[in-house]
Amino acid sequence: RKEVEQDPGPFNVPEGATVAFNCTYSNSASQSFFWYRQDCRKEPKLLMSVYSSGNEDGRFTAQLNRASQYISLLIRDSKLSDSATYLCVVNIANSGYALNFGKGTSLLVTP
């Protein structure tokens, strides 16, 4: 069983829609949590870190529930440029703080 699980999608939504992605992780020793974005044939890039108190960056809101080992990402007012794969990522200290990736959720925003 993979340590970080995500719904692979794809999620096809119209412009302006609100879309939510969910993720669960299995290792309770996980210390840091992130959402990365990966465009087709490109490298992953940090979208935002995720904190227990929840955090927001413009149209993006991330939530973390350590008790349920659950992470979420909400995108409001979707833009065409939001089309990408969203990667749920955690890391743990005993592997050199290496990032542990989910398989990603594909989002396509249509006109």
Add this chain to the structure above:
Amino acid sequence: NAGVTQTPKFRVLKTGQSMTLLCAQDMNHEYMYWYRQDPGMGLRLIHYSVGEGTTAKGEVPDGYNVSRLKKQNFLLGLESAAPSQTSVYFCASSPVRQGNTEAFFGQGTRLTVV
């Protein structure tokens, strides 16, 4: 700002050939990583390094070797390439601050083994 640079960007190898992938970072990061990404599998950690002169195995180390002789460089070697090593390889580096360890990725190397 160069960030993390991978060389080469593309390569085709024949089964049994060897090659070295180079990763260079100019951000003075202590930690460096090699991942591979395959369709439907996500990114998987091959090897990592927590500082100059140190290396450690990740989730899928078999068939690969690494070296970190200089802080800014992390080399990934394939001694005898196999078709199963056809993949996209990403290098990453991280400053490793306690509690929040963002990683910065290179643009990837697309390797095909025929």
